[in-house]
Amino acid sequence: MQERIRNFSIIAHIDHGKSTLADRILEKCGSVSEREMKDQLLDSMDIERERGITIKLNAVELKYKDYILHLIDTPGHVDFSYEVSRSLASCEGAILVVDASQGIEAQTLANFYLALENNLEIIPVINKIDLPNADIEKVSKELCEIGFNKEEIICCSGKTGEGIESLLDAVVERISPPKKGSDNLRALIFDSYFDSYRGVIALIRVVDGSIKVGDKVKMLSTGSVYEVLELGKNTPKDKKVSSLVSGEVGYLSASIKSISDINVGDTVCLLGKEEEALPGYKPMKPMVYCGIYPIESNKYEALKEALLKLKLNDSSLIFEPETSVALGFGFRCGFLGLLHMEIIEERIEREFNIEIIATSPSVIYEVLLSDESSVLIDSPSKMPEATKIKKVLEPFVKTSIFVPSEYIGAVMEICQDKRGIYLSMEYLDSGRVNIHYELPLSEIVYDFFDKLKSNTSGYASMDYEIIGYKESNLVKLDILINGSVVDALSVIVHKDFAYKRGKKVVENLKKIIPRQMFVVPIQAAIGTKIISREDIPAMRKNVLAKCYGGDISRKRKLLEKQKEGKKRMKQVGNVSIPQEAFLSVLSVDE
Amino acid sequence: MRSVYIHIPFCRSICSYCDFCKMIYNDLWANDYLDALLKEIEKYYEGDLIKTIYIGGGTPSSLSLPLLNKLFEIIKIFKLSPLNEITFELNVDDINEDILKILKENNVNRISVGIQSFNNKKLKFLNRKHNSKDIFKKIKLLKSYGFDNINVDFMYALPVEDMYIFKKDLKKFIKLGVEHISTYSLIIEDNTALKINNVKPIDETLDYLMYKYIIKKLRKKGYNHYEVSNFAKVGHQSSHNLVYWNNEEYYGFGLGSHGYINDVRYENVKNLVKYLDGEYRKEEYIVSLKEDMENEVIFGLRKLEGINIRKFFEKYDKNIQDVFNIEKALKNKYLILENEYLKIPEGKIYVMNEILNMIIK
Numbered sequence: 001m002q003e004r005i006r007n008f009s010i011i012a013h014i015d016h017g018k019s020t021l022a023d024r025i026l027e028k029c030g031s032v033s034e035r036e037m038k039d040q041l042l043d044s045m046d047i048e049r050e051r052g053i054t055i056k057l058n059a060v061e062l063k064y065k066d067y068i069l070h071l072i073d074t075p076g077h078v079d080f081s082y083e084v085s086r087s088l089a090s091c092e093g094a095i096l097v098v099d100a101s102q103g104i105e106a107q108t109l110a111n112f113y114l115a116l117e118n119n120l121e122i123i124p125v126i127n128k129i130d131l132p133n134a135d136i137e138k139v140s141k142e143l144c145e146i147g148f149n150k151e152e153i154i155c156c157s158g159k160t161g162e163g164i165e166s167l168l169d170a171v172v173e174r175i176s177p178p179k180k181g182s183d184n185l186r187a188l189i190f191d192s193y194f195d196s197y198r199g200v201i202a203l204i205r206v207v208d209g210s211i212k213v214g215d216k217v218k219m220l221s222t223g224s225v226y227e228v229l230e231l232g233k234n235t236p237k238d239k240k241v242s243s244l245v246s247g248e249v250g251y252l253s254a255s256i257k258s259i260s261d262i263n264v265g266d267t268v269c270l271l272g273k274e275e276e277a278l279p280g281y282k283p284m285k286p287m288v289y290c291g292i293y294p295i296e297s298n299k300y301e302a303l304k305e306a307l308l309k310l311k312l313n314d315s316s317l318i319f320e321p322e323t324s325v326a327l328g329f330g331f332r333c334g335f336l337g338l339l340h341m342e343i344i345e346e347r348i349e350r351e352f353n354i355e356i357i358a359t360s361p362s363v364i365y366e367v368l369l370s371d372e373s374s375v376l377i378d379s380p381s382k383m384p385e386a387t388k389i390k391k392v393l394e395p396f397v398k399t400s401i402f403v404p405s406e407y408i409g410a411v412m413e414i415c416q417d418k419r420g421i422y423l424s425m426e427y428l429d430s431g432r433v434n435i436h437y438e439l440p441l442s443e444i445v446y447d448f449f450d451k452l453k454s455n456t457s458g459y460a461s462m463d464y465e466i467i468g469y470k471e472s473n474l475v476k477l478d479i480l481i482n483g484s485v486v487d488a489l490s491v492i493v494h495k496d497f498a499y500k501r502g503k504k505v506v507e508n509l510k511k512i513i514p515r516q517m518f519v520v521p522i523q524a525a526i527g528t529k530i531i532s533r534e535d536i537p538a539m540r541k542n543v544l545a546k547c548y549g550g551d552i553s554r555k556r557k558l559l560e561k562q563k564e565g566k567k568r569m570k571q572v573g574n575v576s577i578p579q580e581a582f583l584s585v586l587s588v589d590e
Numbered sequence: 591m592r593s594v595y596i597h598i599p600f601c602r603s604i605c606s607y608c609d610f611c612k613m614i615y616n617d618l619w620a621n622d623y624l625d626a627l628l629k630e631i632e633k634y635y636e637g638d639l640i641k642t643i644y645i646g647g648g649t650p651s652s653l654s655l656p657l658l659n660k661l662f663e664i665i666k667i668f669k670l671s672p673l674n675e676i677t678f679e680l681n682v683d684d685i686n687e688d689i690l691k692i693l694k695e696n697n698v699n700r701i702s703v704g705i706q707s708f709n710n711k712k713l714k715f716l717n718r719k720h721n722s723k724d725i726f727k728k729i730k731l732l733k734s735y736g737f738d739n740i741n742v743d744f745m746y747a748l749p750v751e752d753m754y755i756f757k758k759d760l761k762k763f764i765k766l767g768v769e770h771i772s773t774y775s776l777i778i779e780d781n782t783a784l785k786i787n788n789v790k791p792i793d794e795t796l797d798y799l800m801y802k803y804i805i806k807k808l809r810k811k812g813y814n815h816y817e818v819s820n821f822a823k824v825g826h827q828s829s830h831n832l833v834y835w836n837n838e839e840y841y842g843f844g845l846g847s848h849g850y851i852n853d854v855r856y857e858n859v860k861n862l863v864k865y866l867d868g869e870y871r872k873e874e875y876i877v878s879l880k881e882d883m884e885n886e887v888i889f890g891l892r893k894l895e896g897i898n899i900r901k902f903f904e905k906y907d908k909n910i911q912d913v914f915n916i917e918k919a920l921k922n923k924y925l926i927l928e929n930e931y932l933k934i935p936e937g938k939i940y941v942m943n944e945i946l947n948m949i950i951k
Contacts, residue, residue, distance in 0.1 A: 517922075540797065540941070541941065542943040543942050543943055547835075548834050549847075549848050549849070549850075550842075550847065552855070552885065553848075553857070555888060556885075559888065562943060
């Protein structure tokens with residue numbers, strides 16, 4: 001049985017056609033009829049389909065010839081490399097997909113190295129060979145440069161289905177079956193999600209032994225014990241089974257009510273036959289923090305519930321309660337990166353129907369105080385008084401930016417603007433380079449990706465690794481509206497940029513905040529020093545000039561609309577501030 | 591006592607800003623329309639005493655003389671109070687001896703003339719067809735027929751206008767020496783030529799400065815500012831329009847008109863074919879107590895004199911300060927309470943929506 005199982009992942013740079021390729025594989029294995037086929041079948045979240053990206057990993061069982069294949073889909077974006085490493089840990093092999101028109105990109109390499117670390121058999125695939133600008137020759141050369149043989153490479157098209165069969169044959173031939181170990185059960189929890197009927201569902205890979213319905217199992221790290229109520233496989237529809245054996249991937253339901261009883265990376269054993277825990281995952285540390293607040297304060301509990309549920313199958317999300325003078329009660333949340341943050345925000349609004357305000361993202365700063373103690377700061381509002389600070393350290397990253405050589409200048413200009421320190425540059429081939437810069441992470445979390453993409457006509461791709469903390473001349477920039485500091489608008493910036501930034505934020509706010517019944521001054525300040533000021537003039541006109549018999553319902557509608565608009569704003573003192581204002585501190589560049 | 595509004599939906603040309611129910615004049619349709627109008631009145635009029643009638647449009651003066659006589663025959667159905675006010679809307683171009691004779695014979699005692707502007711650039715922008723040179727002559731003719739309660743409409747805050755054009759224009763309106771002036775800051779309504787052509791309103795500060803100037807100038811010339819946009823010499827406030835602002839009941843007859851009878855607010859159909867077929871009402875609903883009290887405030891505070899809080903108590907058996915959040919507004923001087931009248935100070939009336947949103951719960 002185990003001889004006929006193959007566990008594999010597909011890894012790729014974002015947009016290289018991974019999910020489409022998975023669709024073709026599913027079709028080829030006959031696990032979905034043409035009628036059921038929709039694009040990006042494994043991407044079950046609306047956001048995934050709309051954005052055309054994969055966020056969550058997904059596992060599915062397929063039948064090919066006499067073999068059972070477990071395909072574990074992975075996200076391509078750098079923010080989700082945690083998910084990637086989790087999928088890879090439950091595999092013996094990986095398909096490395098490279099776009100025939102793009103070649104190797106930053107995350108192709110990042111994922112390739114992850115797969116190597118996990119000792120996986122890697123099958124190099126050149127995808128999208130149907131494209132008119134496909135350059136198979138060039139891409140094969142690139143693959144050979146990172147250590148593949150030309151003969152290993154498989155060319156295919158996720159669009160037309162060409163080459164899919166040889167790819168599946170390669171999976172069967174080259175990837176080894178799961179190793180046979182002890183007879184005692186050891187299963188790895190690699191993901192979990194919440195189902196309103198069945199409670200917490202754990203996705204597991206059985207490494208050793210077998211598990212069946214009715215077994216009493218123990219989670220090694222939490223120590224909690226459950227009776228297995230249901231086991232199943234995703235084919236890609238859920239299919240109940242009575243047992244799962246070593247090498248197999250499936251789900252486990254045991255009416256687990258508490259989210260905290262399940263740790264992704266934990267090992268499941270039979271009660272009384274506990275074995276040594278499997279190597280878990282190194283959880284990724286959140287790098288970007290922001291405050292999330294419900295627009296309507298009575299939604300606080302609902303927001304808390306939503307975050308707990310999201311955390312259940314996204315353990316990289318962290319949060320703790322936070323209170324803002326301007327925004328009331330909310331949460332300080334930590335994310336892997338900006339895209340991760342955006343996705344979580346969108347899921348809260350969409351899946352849980354809670355309207356939220358997110359404050360501008362921040363990294364974790366280390367502040368050394370004059371009394372030689374030090375504190376970690378994940379929010380500008382926690383910054384100690386300037387007089388008590390000896391120095392401030394911030395995280396730096398080393399980038400790998402892949403770009404056609406004609407954009408070297410453009411990339412260097414952006415990096416230079418973002419306080420970057422040039423390290424080195426390598427030519428990948430005559431037309432493409434990999435540029436290494438040392439950059440403060442805080443600069444990257446603002447709008448670095450957007451700038452990089454727009455200034456290189458979308459050609460640049462990037463990956464980065466944290467290289468440590470360094471001292472920077474940082475200050476806290478406060479924004480005052482009508483004389484009082486709005487804590488949610490404060491940011492930590494480099495002193496050299498503070499003036500320009502303060503001016504821009506103040507100008508933006510002037511445009512966004514509607515006129516009020518009185519003049520509203522908006523100021524930017526460092527400590528007690530005001531560095532910029534704009535005044536919003538008092539409202540002059542808000543009246544229906546003409547109002548007779550026929551205008552009565554219209555007048556009521558107008559008032560209701562205005563009242564509704566007011567409700568969506570946050571009251572800070574006497575001033576109504578629209579939500580966009582809290583995002584405006586983000587978009588300070590022209 | 592109730593009032594009556596009668597809508598004549600026909601016009602000789604369509605103005606760029608107008609979102610009233612209107613269509614180009616056609617004699618046959620107009621004739622059929624009056625027949626249907628009579629049927630509607632016969633169906634709904636309860637035979638009660640009427641204090642004001644307002645014939646508006648569209649353009650009532652677009653009717654041919656025989657049809658005009660027919661209209662006045664229909665109106666005879668109403669039982670009028672001795673102290674009545676009958677208003678008829680006229681376009682400048684339509685003012686002539688024949689029409690004035692008919693109006694006089696039928697006891698019309700208030701005239702409203704849609705002048706809008708003396709400035710040709712403004713008139714062109716509004717797609718008003720009359721010539722600014724004729725206006726003085728026409729108003730003189732009106733007066734010579736003994737009409738001594740005349741309103742003129744004045745539009746301002748047009749994108750084609752600056753402070754200079756505006757002041758010159760207003761000066762001419764004052765020179766007409768009429769009893770009543772309605773001033774309207776341009777509203778760009780949906781489904782109008784202006785909206786379709788993506789015309790943008792002028793800067794709100796300039797708009798406000800123009801409004802402030804109107805108030806100052808007209809006061810100096812003896813006009814009393816009695817409603818957001820309306821100014822009248824002593825004893826010449828529009829009794830009919832005060833019915834709306836006092837939240838009193840009125841019949842609305844004709845295509846697309848609105849009415850408020852027996853606690854029901856209704857809107858008539860806007861489709862001429864349906865109307866001619868005897869289908870009059872499009873929508874009607876009973877006004878709840880809460881909405882009624884809100885209307886009292888929303889419309890009552892348009893009057894500079896404000897709302898009589900004793901009368902409010904007598905009407906609803908509730909104190910106005912228990913129904914609305916007025917305390918804070920009073921403290922901030924957005925409202926003032928003076929001799930039993932709750933009102934918005936004149937300097938704040940142009941932002942009254944903001945104040946209404948503050949006080950309505």
